[in-house]
Amino acid sequence: YQQEPRFPERYSMLQLQRKIIGFFCIRVAEDHLYLHTIQIIFSYRNKGYGTLLLQQIEEIARTKNLLRIRLSVFKEN
Numbered sequence: 008y009q010q011e012p013r014f015p016e017r018y019s020m021l022q023l024q025r026k027i028i029g030f031f032c033i034r035v036a037e038d039h040l041y042l043h044t045i046q047i048i049f050s051y052r053n054k055g056y057g058t059l060l061l062q063q064i065e066e067i068a069r070t071k072n073l074l075r076i077r078l079s080v081f082k083e084n
Contacts, residue, residue: 021047021060031060033067039075040068 014032021029029047033040042064047057068076 017043021056023051023056028056029060031064033064035071035073036077038073039077040064040071040073042076042078 014034017032017034018030019032020027021031028051029045031045032043034043035041045057045060047060064076068074
């Protein structure tokens, strides 16, 4: 993720007081929302921002009438 993303329109920045503290990438599929990635700067983790972000992603799925959100996880994570 250090390089320019292949589909930049799918990425959204997570900002706190005009400072970017992370980003996420989603894609709308036929019957679900696919969550490609969530990344939050280390010093902002464990402060509830990831939870808030997931709630926002759930709301995005609801507004598109999608009942499922899918994702893949690396074994190392």
